[in-house]
C-alpha cells in the first residue's frame with residue numbers, strides 16, 4: 001500500500017501516461033499502469049508532472065520591499081542602489097523575516113521549492129544573515145533555502161567585509177559569494193576571486209559569485225574564477241552569476257574562455273528578467289541585450305541555470321516567484337526557440353539549478369524525493385507558453401499547495417453556447 005499514486009502523467013522527458021508511486025516521501029515507481037494501491041490517488045489527466053522549480057539566484061533580504069522607503073521612479077540600477085542605501089539603516093530583523101516568509105509562501109504556491117539566496121554581509125550587524133538563517137530553518141519542512149554570503153559593496157572595497165563574510169560562514173551560511181567587478185581595480189577583483197575561492201576550499205564550501213555584471217567586454221573575472229576553481233580542485237562546486245560582460249566580449253576571446261570554463265566545471269547562472277532590464281543602459285542604438293551567451297555555454301557543455309534575482313525590491317518592481325516567467329524571458333532574450341532549446345530553457349529552471357545547488361534527490365525517478373509539481377500543460381513547451389497554473393505541489397509526497405485550473409468562460413453575442421477553454 002503506497003501513500004500516493006499520481007496517474008496518467010506526462011513527464012518532462014517526453015514520456016506520457018506514466019503513473020508515479022510515492023511512499024515515505026520518496027518516489028518508488030515510475031511506469032505505465034502501476035499495479036499498486038495507495039491511500040491517495042490523483043488523476044493527472046495527461047498533464048505534466050515536473051520536479052519542482054529551483055531558483056539558483058535570488059536576493060531574499062531585499063524582496064517584497066518595493067516602495068520602501070519610496071518607489072524607484074526611474075527604474076534604473078543607480079536609483080535602485082541609492083534606494084537600498086536608504087532602506088538598509090531602517091531594516092529590522094522582524095521586517096526581514098516577515099518579507100522572506102511571505103516570499104517563500106509565494107514560491108511554494110508556484111512550485112518553487114528550492115532557492116539559493118544571496119545575503120548581503122556588508123552590514124556589520126549581519127541583521128539579514130541572522131534573519132535569513134532563521135527563515136532557512138522555519139521553511140525547511142517545505143522549501144530548501146541555500147544562503148550565499150554576498151559582500152554587496154566588495155569584499156576588499158568595503159571595510160570589514162571580509163571579517164563579516166567569515167562570521168556569516170561561521171554562523172552557518174552555506175556558500176561563498178563575491179562581486180569582483182565591483183572592487184576598485186581589476187587587480188583587486190582578481191585578488192578577491194583568489195581569496196574567496198581559497199576560503200571556500202578551506203571550508204569545503206561552494207562558490208557563487210556575482211561575476212562581470214557589466215557591459216564592459218574587458219571585465220574578465222570569469223577567467224580568474226575558472227583558473228582558481230581548477231587550481232583548487234573545486235570543479236562542479238563553483239558558479240558565475242550574471243556573466244553579462246560575455247555578451248559584449250570579442251568572439252575570439254570567448255572561444256578561448258568557454259573551454260576554460262568547461263575544464264574547470266564552472267556553471268553559469270543568467271538572470272534574464274534583470275539582465276535585459278539593467279544591461280545596455282548606456283547604449284543608444286543598437287542596444288545590447290546584456291544576457292550572457294546561454295546557447296553557446298550549453299553547447300560547450302557548461303551547465304546553465306536561469307535565476308529570478310529580484311522580486312518587488314529597489315531594483316525591480318515586478319516578478320512573482322514564477323520561474324516559468326523567468327524561463328520565458330530567457331528563451332526570448334537568447335532566441336532559444338527551437339524545440340530542443342525551449343526544453344533546455346525548462347531545464348534551466350528545474351534540473352540544472354538543482355545540480356548547481358547540489359540538491360539531493362531532485363528528479364522523477366525511483367529513489368528521488370517526492371517533490372513534484374503538476375502543471376496545467378501537456379509538455380514543457382506548453383508550460384512555458386502558458387506560464388501554466390501549478391495545479392498541485394507536493395513536498396516529500398505531501399500536498400503543500402493547490403491552485404484551481406485556469407478556465408475562461410465566454411458569453412458572446414450571437415453565440416448561444418457557452419464557450420469554456422483554457423486561456
Ligand code: FE2
Nearest residue numbers: 057059210309
Ligand atoms: Fe544578484
